[in-house]
Amino acid sequence: MTIRLEPRIAAPRWLSAAATIGAVVVALVISGAIIGFVGGDPIRSYLHILNASFGSIGVLSDTLVKATPLILTGLACALAFRMRLWNIGAEGQFLLGAWGATAVVLSGVLPKGTPAVVVLPLMMAAGMLAGAIWGLIPGVLRARLGVNEIITTLMLNYVALFWIQFWVFGPWSESGFQQTKTFPPEAWLPRLSDFATTVPAFGGLTVHLGLIFGLVAAGIVWLILERSRWGYEIRLIGDCPRAARYAGIDIARNLIVVFAVSGALAGLAGMSEVAGSVHRLQDRISPGYGFTAIIIAYLAKFHPGRVVVASILFGALILAGREIQPSGVPAMIQGIILFALIVSDTLVRYRVRIERTPPPAPATAEPAVPG
């Protein structure tokens, strides 16, 4: 008896979605088994995670706060990955975005008491610009010199990290601590709790305007990828660069622009995090959002709408991680989900055929396209 993998002629559409959900379920079952093996109660653990991330309006709000940077960095990855451009640098672009937004507040270019309607848009612009520049470096290197973007984006993450550390340990350090001073209120993105005086139910809810940025960005990226001429070019280059060149598409220019937009999205995530949630720049501003974004983009099959759903799921896992930190369970679940996803991807593209020797004469073949 032999087990063989055969390429599928055509995978039905539902199969891809079913495989993704199936992968998450399988990952939860495997993780449950491991929790049970080490003496835990898987059902109770999952209920605890569920409760800790979706159990009340308060924790749901916290989950969404965690999901916000993931949505934006996830979109940054999904956009680049559609063109088969492996931007592993969302983390660094996120950090530069956070730095750019902070620079607007702390550099003193704005006179004291500048209103929020001026400060916040400037912070957004600076954050996106800084992220875009950080994306442009690998983009230009790849387009002009053919330098592998996986290496450059990965390495630039470390450069970004040290760049942030220089500023928070040095010029912007708050009396020797590795963080800046807290931003003035006009540099804070509005939160639901800010409106608690009019709507008492909003009291204590930390979800901020960054979530809207994420949702609007998801809509725009969807429009670009699925409905625009530029999105068509991105899809064509992603599938077959030689055909794209033949169709008269400037691949180098697209490479650079996609990298810049991808960097700007990650940079906006950094701005939203410092202005909406942390209210200062600090060392370890990101617990690895830019890396989790890679998993999210894969989980979403590079589809903007699904990036939002996957980000909320991972936001919940990160939040639950704080709840039951010592066991490290959520990190394990994340890893197993990724593993199950990769396997499910293979199952979508290939069918498993188990053959008893000798193989039967011409098996009923998959109905191929006639002609």
Added chain:
Amino acid sequence: MTAIDAPALAIDAPALAIDARGIVKSFPGVLANDHVDFDLRRGEVHALLGENGAGKSTLMNILAGLYRPDEGEIRIDGEPVTFGSPRDAIAAGLGMVHQHFTLVPSQTVTENILLGLDRPRFLLHERRSEAEVAALAERFGMRVDPRARIWQLSVGEQQRVEILKMLYRGARILIMDEPTAVLAPQEADELFETLRSMTREGRSVVFISHKLGEVLAIADRVTVMRRGVVTAAGLPTAGATRADLARLMVGRSVLETIDRVPVTPGSIVLAVEGVSARNDRGLPALRDVSLDVRAGEIVGIAAVAGNGQSELAEVITGLRPCTGAIRIAGEEVANESAGTVIARGVAHIPEDRSTVGSAPNLSLTDNLIMKRYREAPVARGWLMDEATARTIAGTLKESYAIAAPSVDTQARLLSGGNLQRLILAREIETKPGLLIAVQPTRGLDVGAIESVHRLLLSLREHGTAILLISEELDEILALSDRIDVVYEGRVVGTFPSAEADVGRIGLLMTGGDEEAAS
């Protein structure tokens, strides 16, 4: 035309190194070898001549153990053999040097030669092996440094390493698959010297080629193949003329009769002047090419594969840089982008359908709008009108009979003929001013070929200027108003199709006129 029979073998003929009888090999849809006989005498260079797709490489891959024949018998030095792998063939003293080398770039010459051998078992005696390799190279007049790393070597030197690899393994029979295709002229002369020194020792060489000059220069005998059958077996080169060989190689099948309506050519649409370009390996592919195509005219490029015709199509369509002038309807477009050339109304049926002419994982719709997604009605500002695109795709699918379940089907699921119809539909539907058609009927069945030919002729009547690049000489003869023969990147002859002489074209295509000219 009469096939020239091999002279009857005398009783005292030298023993045969290879004696293959009745070899049959079919691939899905193609009979690559149809009862082919081939023999190789000890100590001779035997050339195997034929166009691309004639079945030469299939036959040699069978001899070298890469393919198993469906029928037939092979004897090596009189012993019947069946090879399961190239390893078996080498063990029997038969080695093949392929067109694409199989060397490890970061390793030295000696390391590459030792690679895969059973001995030495564990430790490499580098000095001793290097000396052995050097001695072997010396013996056959090959200049190669045993310690050089492969990436440092020229293509010619790499080929020597491949030959040494076979000799080191004790090959008495060497099969060379188009060895001069990658060589500069003086490198080819050196190769010939090496081959002669091998035959002087009693080794034998099979030399695959489609260049007549070389075949006459190096081979003792020649076997010619066309479309899977032998048209001349073991013909001594001493008595053969280039014209004979050209006719045997190109042949002439019964031409389909297509009515070509007389069209008075209009103004010059495409003018190529003094264009030179390099191929992907950086070697000269086009040398000072000049030609023009008028409205309502089909100009055929007759050339054997690899003589620069692919590069010519790429240069005109903006896909390859060049020097010289290219004007389309009077506008200079040399070294402009592919997008600019498309905007000038140039359609292109590319040689490679599945990775250049189409994007395999995108839908029929996406593939059909590839050249018009920038313009209304498909484009609406920076957005695209999905519904209109699908309607256009549906109409084209209908009128060009592209067999597929729907316009959402991925292009990779189409058969070769349907994929070609998709590309034709996209390129022809826009009624282009200039069409560059490369191998438009390759791999299609007879009915499909005829419909493509009719489409091209109706475009011609409509006033499109067509540059037809094809390896099917019959196709060129049937469709073209004028024929330019290209050999080694040069236009070596121009014929109005009425005066076209197949023998002469065949001779020019294979470089047969080189000596006559010099």
